[in-house]
Amino acid sequence: MxxxxxxxxxxxxxxxxxxxxxxxxxxxxxxxxxxxxxxxxxxxxxxxxxxxxxxxxxxxxxxxxxxxxxxxxxxxxxxxxxxxxxxxxxxxxxxxxxxxxxxxxxxxxxxxxxxxxxxxxxxxxxxxxxxxxxxxxxxxxxxxxxxxxxxxxxxxxxxxxxxxxxxxxxxxxxxxxxxxxxxxxxxxxxxxxxxxxxxxxxxxVPVAEAQRLFDDTVQFWQDWVGQSTYSGRWREQVQRSAITLKLLTYAPSGGLVAAPTAGLPEQLGGERNWDYRFTWVRDASFSVTTLMRLGYFSEAAAFGQWLKARVAEAAGSSTGPLNIMYRIDGDPNLSEEVLDGWEGYRGSFPVRIGNGAAGQLQLDIYGEAMEAIWKLDSAGFGIGQPGWLAITRILDWLAENWDQPEEGIWETRGGRKDFTYGRLMCWVAFDRGIRLATAHGRPAPLARWITERDRIYTQIMEKGWNTERRAFVQQYGEPVLDASLLKMAQVGFVSPYDPMWLDTLTAIEAELVSDSLVYRYDPDASPDGLRGSEGTFSLCTFLYVDALARSDRLDEARLTFEKMLTYGNHLGLYSEEIALTGEQLGNFPQAFTHLALIDAAITLDDRLNATASRSRRGR
CATH class of the missing domain: 2.70.98.40 (Glycoside hydrolase, family 65, N-terminal domain)
Known part of the structure; x- marks a missing residue:
């Protein structure tokens, strides 16, 4: 202590x-x-x-x-x-x-x-x-x-x-x-x-009554866990992450909070102390795919309903038809204030409640939302006419607005920039919209959507690729690397065997990876408008495992994954970041990290099984 x-x-x-x-x-x-x-x-x-x-x-x-x-x-x-x-x-x-x-x-x-x-x-x-x-x-x-x-x-x-x-x-x-x-x-x-x-x-309260409450609670959780279809190598870790995600769900709306805490520091004594008790469009979207991979279709559908409600009510504002985050019931009011009377965890002041980043422009959320909707549709959760009309309105807005600076996935407070990841996910948004329209014969301005999708692809290849670094970079015109781009192969923008992608993976490994742990980016090379430094991002480490596995670097992927498991706490829970000393920092436990853990485990399992199967056939 x-x-x-x-x-x-x-x-x-x-x-x-x-x-x-x-x-x-x-x-x-x-x-x-x-x-x-x-x-x-x-x-x-x-x-x-x-x-x-x-x-x-x-x-x-x-x-x-x-x-x-x-x-x-x-x-x-x-x-x-x-x-x-x-x-x-x-x-x-x-x-x-x-x-x-x-x-x-x-x-x-x-x-x-x-x-x-x-x-x-x-x-x-x-x-x-x-x-x-x-x-x-x-x-x-x-x-x-x-x-x-x-x-x-x-x-x-x-x-x-x-x-x-x-x-x-x-x-x-x-x-x-x-x-x-x-x-x-x-x-x-x-x-x-x-x-x-x-x-x-x-x-x-009689002891027998307390015992009944205990027994009923045990039954609920064991029944729920029993619905999982995962039977891979890391069942205990995946199962604990799934339970954690369920605990972070607000059942009446299906919303998933990013973490149950507020104000825990990303750097001890620093100012990066945010309130995470809200539902990000990004997190909710990723959770849909992750939970379906585990067989939890009703939970995925519940998150999908929360997401569809935000899409349906999208009214438009200075930052687009969707906010980046909402309260768990869908309320967009997240005004930020400081608890002046509180010293903060181990003196890490200010303690913030509410979240001022809610008003930011982050274009990537449209790709993540469309990816989730597409996955739900593929699983049989259809899109009604009102929902489709809302989707077309959003994509029509995106067609007019994707090519502009924004704040980006990491919610920096240093001004808007041309972030490659934001453009990447705009490409995803149009690509998934096109697939949905053609699969179901839905009315849509397909020619325009295809044109914008292809423009984004060309722009990323021309401006997002840095010939000197031999890598895709964080923002146009700058040589900074960014771990969010580890999703490029996962979303299908590039092949996991593409030489440009493999060079990017090598560059990220050389600059952002520290004994398996991965930094989001180098804040000294890309000022984010905040004082202080930060630890490695647990989410990014699991994204790195997923990317290595997809590129068939299986030995490295497995070792990185096993090392990362040692940084979890005694219960298998993860906060947002890990300090140089191995100490967990940031809000705890973080949903995004546990989502990424599950995805990395499933991807790695699948690739290891496929390799073993090929080996057996070869014999």
């Missing part, structure tokens, strides 16, 4: 498909927003250890070790405490919420002694609305109620009615916090249930 903060990687994720919480390896819940991912925090000590609020449960003193694991094939997190007198467990989970928006959410924390005897000190210290809203606490024999503005949080005790009363050991503080001490012997189980939006009166 450094200055009151555990490492970002020292956390696990639980959730109910409408919101989530982070649980640290010391038994502290230090990030929890309710009723939605993007709601104000109730626990936020992850971003300010003194002001943020937390729920902690641990043995007294420091004479213990901790271990953390997920209950197999679930999102139920177990934190184990090993002491001289015995072994105890803290079991955290959230019963899955309904698929309609709800203010009623439950967070269950069960504590039990599994060997010998053990004591637990429990502290409940909520801080509502990012610590800006004071609360009142009412304590009873059965728990406590917290009121802050319109928010009501209820804490109910888990115990059997015939067990000893705990009220005399519930110790409220002047700050509106609550402390509780528990002494358990082998086989005993106690705990608490936190509930928002439900009955404000706490009650005693």
């Amino acid at each position: 450094t200055n009151g903060y555990l490492g970002i990687a020292e956390h696990g994720l639980i959730g109910d498909l409408q919101t989530s919480a982070l649980v640290a390896t010391d038994g502290t819940i230090d990030w929890f927003c309710s009723p939605r991912f993007d709601s104000p925090s109730i626990f936020g000590s992850l971003l300010d250890s003194a002001r943020g609020g937390h729920l902690s449960t641990r043995p007294p003193g420091d004479g213990y070790e901790t271990k953390q694991l997920y209950f197999p094939d679930t999102a139920i997190l177990i934190t184990r405490f090993l002491t001289e007198d015995g072994v105890g467990e803290v079991i955290d989970f959230m019963p899955v919420a309904s698929e309609t928006p709800s203010a009623d959410h439950r967070l269950v924390r069960v504590v039990r002694c599994v060997r010998g005897k053990i004591e637990f000190d429990f502290e409940m210290a909520p801080r509502f609305d990012y610590g800006r809203l004071a609360h009142e606490m009412t304590v009873s024999d059965d728990g406590a109620t917290y009121r802050a503005g319109d928010t009501v949080l209820t804490l109910s005790l888990i115990r059997d009615p015939d067990q000893e009363q705990l009220a005399e050991r519930l110790a409220p503080s002047d700050e509106g916090d609550l402390r509780l001490s528990l002494s358990l012997v082998e086989g005993q189980m106690r705990g608490v249930i936190l509930e928002t939006g439900g009955d404000p009166s706490p009650r005693v």
Whole structure:
């Protein structure tokens, strides 16, 4: 622990498909927003250890070790405490919420002694609305109620009615916090249930009822995991990534948040501290393809419905018919503000909520959206007439607007530029639109779309290729490399065996790859309008694996993939970036990284299997 903060990687994720919480390896819940991912925090000590609020449960003193694991094939997190007198467990989970928006959410924390005897000190210290809203606490024999503005949080005790009363050991503080001490012997189980939006009166929850909630939650997750069609070499890692993506889904809309956190730094002490609790068109689009590759067609369809709704309602603005990101319910209002009272994770100020990048022009999103729609159509999820009309309006707009500077995929704040990746994905947008129109005989200005697609191709070959670098580059007229271009072969713009592509792959390897880890670009060579540096991007490393595999550099791809797996945390979770020291940085866990992990694993599996099959036939 450094200055009151555990490492970002020292956390696990639980959730109910409408919101989530982070649980640290010391038994502290230090990030929890309710009723939605993007709601104000109730626990936020992850971003300010003194002001943020937390729920902690641990043995007294420091004479213990901790271990953390997920209950197999679930999102139920177990934190184990090993002491001289015995072994105890803290079991955290959230019963899955309904698929309609709800203010009623439950967070269950069960504590039990599994060997010998053990004591637990429990502290409940909520801080509502990012610590800006004071609360009142009412304590009873059965728990406590917290009121802050319109928010009501209820804490109910888990115990059997015939067990000893705990009220005399519930110790409220002047700050509106609550402390509780528990002494358990082998086989005993106690705990608490936190509930928002439900009955404000706490009650005693029998142990048997808590056990039923646990069993039901296990059943839900194991049934869901059982739908996966993946049976490759990296089943455990792929499965955990799939569960993580499911946890980051807002079930009522099908939207996928980029991460459940806000403000975690890309550089310790730096200013690259963004709010990721929103749905990017890019991430949602990629998730469609990834989940279909795993056999999760209903989830892919749900994300597709979210995407189709954004396409259908596209009204047009100064940055085009689609915004780059939305709130999970489709609201485009993401105004950015700074939490002035919070110090930030390990002093990384400012802490931002909302996201000012929402108003940027990023042309690549049209290609990613059209790729997802095309994949959904290929899987049998058809496009109705209103949807097709919306698509034609968007592509007609793109025909007029693709050839202009933009902010790009990395959301730089250094001004608009002619980014090659943006042009590449505009090519994808027209190409997929043409395929859809011709496959179904849909009315479309095909001649114009074909002309624009071909113009983009020619332009990229002439301006995106740098003859001195022998590589496709980040932006026209500059020699900077960019890892986003690792998708060129994946989307079919070039063959994975094309000499120009192989030269690009070699150049990226020489300049952006550091012992398997991949940087997005060199910020010193391409200023992005922000101070400080950043680590390697976990997403880009998995894109690199995918690109190597497609070009039949299988030994390198497999070694890179296996090395990257060692940078995941103890639960197989990844934040956005990895520092020079191997420390995870940025918002956690990041959906984009887990999407790319799944894609890389499937592509690598397929190529390895194909090579093995050819080898057997050769014998």
